[in-house]
Amino acid sequence: MEHAQTCPTPDVVAVMTQSLMTQQPASPPDVYSIALMTKSSSTGQISHDKICYGQMIKLQESE
Incomplete structure (x- = not known):
C-alpha cells in the first residue's frame, strides 16, 4: 500500500487500461497503444497522443 501512495501513476494507468480494454476488448491496435502508454506513463501528454x-x-484498418 505504501508503494501505491508514493507512486500513484501505475494505478492511474491500470484504471485507464481497464477502461480501454472494456470498451474494445479484442482490438490489437488498442493493446499496442496501451503498451505504449504504460511505457511512457511519466509523460501523460505523449502517451495520450500515442493512444489517439x-x-x-x-479506423484506417477498419475501412
Missing part, C-alpha cells in the same frame, strides 16, 4: 494515433490506425 493507435485509434487512428484502427
